[in-house]
Amino acid sequence: MDKFVTSVKNGMYQNPVLPMDFSDPDAVRVGDDYYLISSSFTYLPGVPVLHSRDLVHWERIGNCVEHLPFDRYAEPAHGCGTWAPALRYHAGKFYAFIPLPDEGIFYTTATNPAGPWSELHCVKSASGWIDPCPLWDDDGSVYMAHAYAKSRCGIKHRIQVSKLDPETLEVIDDGPVVFDGTLTQPTAEGPKMYKRNGWYYIFIPAGGVEFGWQTVLRSRNVFGPYEDRIVMHQGSADINGPHQGAWVDDPQGNDWFLHFQDRFELGRVVHLQPMCWHNDWPFIGLEQNGDGIGEPVNEWDCPAGEAVDGLAVSDTFPGGVPGLQWQWQANPQPEKWLRTGADGLHLTCGSDKTIWRMPNLLSQMLPAADFTAEVRLSLADAGAGAKVGVAIEGHTYSAIELCREADGCTLRVLRGDVKETVQRGQVVPVSGALSEAEEVVLIEKTVDTNEITVTIKVTDAKQVQYGFVTPAGEAADLGGAQPITRATWTGARLGVYARGGAAADAAKVANFEVKF
Template sequence: MKKLSLLILMLVLFACQTKREQFTNPILAGFYPDPSICKVGEYYYLVTSTFVYYPGIPVFRSKDLVNWKLISYVIHKPEIFNVEGSRVSRGLFAPSIRYHDGLFYVSCTLIDRGGNFISTSADPEKGWSDPTWFPQVNGIDPSPYFDEDGRAYLIYNSIAPDNAPLYDGHRTIRIIEFGIDSLNAIGEESILINGGTDLSKKPVWIEAPHIFKKDGYYYLIAAEGGTAYQHSEVVFRSRSLTGPYISYEKNPILTQRHLDPKRTNPITTTGHADFVETENGEWWAVFLGCRPYVDKDYYNNGRETFLAPVKWIDGWPVINPDFDEVRYTYDYPLPKAETGSRPQSGNFIFKDDFSTDQLALEWMFLRAPKEAWYSLSDKTGSLNLKVRPEQCTEYVNPSFVGHRQQHLNSSASTSLSLETQKENEKAGLLIFQNEEHFYFLCKSVADGKPVVQLYQSGVKDSSMLLLVSKPLDIATRDIRLKIESKGDQYAFYYATNNVDWISMDRNVDAKFLSTQVAGGFVGCIYAMYATSLGEPSTATASFDWFSYEGDDDVYKQKQ
C-alpha cells in the first residue's frame, strides 16, 4: 500500500511539473478583427483589418502565437490612403498574409476606393511596397495561394453567378490566377463555392476564404452566416485546386451561435478564421470573436482576435473540438516567448509620456493626416494638437490620436493644457465608436469662463448634446480628464490637482456606443481630440501624458 501511495504521489508531482502554462484569450484584445496568419522560420506573422483608421493593416510578429509585437503597417503613406468621405466602417477590409520565395504578400480590399490589391515586403519590420491593384477582381477578402507548381492565385468573395442572387446574402467564392512577378491577374476567374455549404438552405455571406493543401487535398476554409451572432467557420475540400469542393458534413467547424446567450462571460460571433501549423506539427486557428457585457450581445470592444487549437478528425480540421465554448484560457501552443513590448491580452497598463520623437506604433489616426497638425517637438514631453475646424462627426481627418478600448472594464486618462477664450474651441478625451456615436469630455469656455463639458453625439447630424457642464477656476490652466468603461456604463471625471477626481457623470449609457446600437465593424477608441467646430482657430491643445488601464475580472478566474 505504501508503494502504491508513493507511486501515486510521484505521478501527481510529475503531472504538476509537466503541466503547460496557459495563455489568455483574446490574444489581441480590442478592435483587431479579421485575422490572418503565416509562419516563416521561427516567427509567426499576423495582420488584421483597420477600415479607415491610419496607419492601415498592422503587422504583428510572435514566436509563440500568443505574445505579439507590433512591428509595422502595410499602409504607411498618407498619399496612398485616400478615404476622405468614407465613414469609419469602410476602408480596409479583411487582409491576408502569406509568404513565398523570399517575399511576404499581404492582399486586402480598399472598399469604394480602388478595390483589391497586394503589397509585398522582404522584411516586414522595414516596410512594405505601395499597393498593386487588381481591377479585374470584383469582390472582397482576397487571399493569395501559391501552389506547388509555382503558380499563384487569389481566392475571394464575389457576387452570385451572373449577378443574379437567389436570396439576400447569396455570394460566391472565386479564384483567379496572377503573375508572381507582374502581380497582374491572368485569364478568367472560376467559381469554387456557390452560396455556401448547402445552397438549398440559402447560406448567407460566404466570405474570408483561405486555401491550403494537406495530404493530397486542397482545403478551403471560409466564414459563413454574416459577421454578427450567426457567424461561423466552414470547410470544404477537393483533390483539384479549382474543384469541385465538397462541404464537410459536420460543418460548421466553429460557431457559438447555438449556445445559451445568458452563459457566463460569453464569447460570441466567432468566425473569419485562418490556420497555421507549428513546428511541432500541431495546428491552431486565429479567428475573430466578441465579448458582450449583457445577454443581448452588446459589446464595445469590437471584434477581437482569438486563438484556439485545431484537430484533424477523419481528414477534416475542427476548431476547438474538445469544448462547446471558446475558452478564455488554453495551454500554450509553444514555449512562452517574451516580445519586449507591451502586452496585447489579459490585464495590463499602457502609459505614454510623449518623450520620444515619434508616436508609438499603437496610436491611431481617424483617416490619414495630410498636414502636420500634431507635434512631439513643439513642447518637450507633450503631444501638441492644433485645434482645427475638422470634426469627428465628419468623414475627414480631425485632430484625433486614438488608442483602442481593449477591455470591458478600462480607463483612459490624460493631462491637458488648453488656453482659449472661444466657446467653439474644445479639447479633451473622446470615447468614439463612429461619427454618430461618441462621448466627448473636454475643456472649453462658456459665458466667457472656463468649463469642463461632457457631450453626447447627435445621431442624425453633426450636432452634439451637452450633458453636463461644470465651471473651472479662472486661473486653471492644466486639468486631468478620465473616462472609465464599466461594462454597460461609462463614467467621466476631471481633476484640477493631482489627487482628487471630480465626477461629471458615473452612469452614462455604454450601449449607445455598442455595435448592436451603432452598427458597423469597428470598436470603441479612446482619443485625444481637439476641434474648433468648423471655425478657424490658432489654438493648440497640449497633452502631457496618456494612460490606459484594463482590468477584466474574467482574467482573474480559472476556467
C-alpha cells in the first residue's frame, strides 16, 4: 500500500482519522472542500496543507512555507520554527497565520490552498507570542487572539486579543489580556476565534498537551469579559488530552471538531468529533459519564462527502524528486543536496554530522504504530567513507546504513542519544534547538555488494527491528530491536540520508515501500 486511508466500518469512521503527527491542526471549509494545516517546527517545507471532501479521508496537497527567512534555519533548530498555525478563508483568499516563537507572528496567503503561497509577512515581531488566530469582524475590523510561550517570555496561561490593521494585518494595538487561566485553566493556549449569533468565541486547550481538555470562552464583546466552560475532556474515555483544534461545519448544517491527541512517540494524531450547540455553548463528543461534559468518541457516522485518495507514505521518487510527505530538517537546499536521476532519490554525500544535526536529513512522520518498510540503498556512485541509511529519529534514535569501506561495503546498525550539553557557557537541554547527539555503532556486518535492500519493522511496543534481504531473497535481522522515542515537540520521524565520503559522491535511495 503506497497510501494511508482512514478505516471506515459499516458507514462509521474510526478515530484517529489522521494517525500521524499533524500537530496543532486547524481547518476551514470552503464550499464542499475542507482544508487543514498543522505545525511542523524545524521540518521544511513546513505547515503542511491537507484536503478532504468528508473530514475523514485526507490527502496532502502542499505546504504553506517553503523556507524560513532567518539564517538560523540553515541548520536544524529542534523545537523552534513553525508552531501552531491558524487557517482562515476571507474575501476569496486563504490566510495562514504562523508563529515562530523566537521571531514573532507571520502570515502567508494563497488563492489556491495547494499553492503557491506568498512570502511570510510580519504581523508582530516578538519573542514568546504564539498560537495566533485572526477574526474579521462584521464592521471590517480585524482582531487576533494569541497565547504566550513561557520558555521565551516568562508568561503562561494567558490569552490576549490584539487589533490588526485591516490592510497590512500588522498589529496596531497589542490589546488586553482577555483571559488568565492560571488558577482554573492552566496552560491556556492555542486560541481559535469565531463569531456566532452575536457571541465572540475563543476555543482554547487547557491542562497541558498530554492530559488536558477543551475549554471555550464566550463574550458579547471582543475584548471581554469572557465566560469559560469546559466542553470536552477525557472523562472515562481512553483518549488522553483531547483538545486543540478546529470547529468546522458541513454543507448539511452539522458541526464537527478536529483535535489532536498526544500519542508520544507517534506525535499528535488527529481525531474527529461530533459537535452541537446548546444555549449558545458548544458541546463536543458524547456524554458518557453523567458529568455534563463531552467525551471523545472512538467511532461515529461518517459525514457526507466523497473520499479522496489518501496520504502518500511510500515513494518511488519519480524524476528523482521526493513526494510531499518528505521534509528536510532545515531550510531546503535541494540544489545542493539532490542530484539528477530518474531511478530513485540521489543524495549528495560529504556531510560528517550526526543524524540529529544534519540539515539534509529527509524525513516524514511515522505513518502508523505498526508497519514495515523496505528500502533499496546504493553506493555504486560513491567512494570510500560514504554512507547511506534509513533512520527512526527521536531523542534516542537508531539507523541502518550501508557504508563504503576501502575494500568493500559494510552494513551496520547505530544508535544515537541526544544529550544535554554546555555550549558557550550555557546549558543546552535535550529539547533545545542546538542540542547535540552522540552516536555509537551497535553491530556491523560485511556485505559483498554496494547495493542492498534494508528492512524496518516498527511495532506498537515502541521498537524498531532493522534487517536486510539476502541475495537469496530471504529476510534477515541485523542486531536486536531498538527503542523509539519522540523528538522535540514531535513524534519520531522516519528518515533517509547520505553522509561521509566526498561532496562529489552520491548515494541512491529507491523503492521506498511501506506496508501496514
